[in-house]
Amino acid sequence: MGMTSLRLCLVSDVKSGEPLHVAVEGHDPFAVFNVDGQIYVTDDYCTHGKASLSEEGELDGFKILCTWHDGAFDIRTGEILARPCTEKLRTYAVAITDGAVFIDPA
Numbered sequence: 001m002g003m004t005s006l007r008l009c010l011v012s013d014v015k016s017g018e019p020l021h022v023a024v025e026g027h028d029p030f031a032v033f034n035v036d037g038q039i040y041v042t043d044d045y046c047t048h049g050k051a052s053l054s055e056e057g058e059l060d061g062f063k064i065l066c067t068w069h070d071g072a073f074d075i076r077t078g079e080i081l082a083r084p085c086t087e088k089l090r091t092y093a094v095a096i097t098d099g100a101v102f103i104d105p106a
Contacts, residue, residue, distance in 0.1 A: 005095065005102040008032055012099065014039060019064065021054035027105055029054070030092070033075050035062060039094050040075045041103050047071075047087035064089075 008022045014034040021044060022030045029044035031054035044054050046066040051057070053073075058065045063081055065072045071085035078089040092103035 006105050008041065008101045008103060010100050011039060011096060014101070017059055019054035019057060019059055021052060030103070031057070031064070031075075032101060033059060033064070035059075035075070039096065039101055041092040041094050041101065042073070042075055042078060043090040046085065047073075047089055048085045053089075 006024060008030055009020060009032060014020045014032050016034045020032040022032055031042050031044040033040040044052050046053055046068065048071045049068050051066050051068040053064050053066060056067050058067060062074050062076050063072050064075050069084050070082060072082035073079065073089040074081055078091040080088060095102045
């Protein structure tokens with residue numbers, strides 16, 4: 001892990017199928033997901049309308065649906081799965097160390 005690693009939460013904080021909203025000082029919030037025991041991290045805001053994906057979105061498998069306008073993304077890649085979104089969702093490589101979730105936000 002590099003010096004830029006940012007600790008977000010504990011793995012145990014992320015319930016399967018329930019997105020977790022993580023606010024870290026100096027960064028826009030992150031959304032943390034647990035799908036079948038695998039942890040994924042994306043930006044929290046929908047690229048279309050600044051809706052919180054973790055607080056207002058619906059997770060269906062690897063798809064996060066933004067309930068504001070029914071846009072959707074793949075949490076693994078950030079690829080757009082449904083309009084009106086036109087910009088990919090930023091995703092982060094995840095490292096698990098001592099039961100905690102880390103990302104490189106750079």
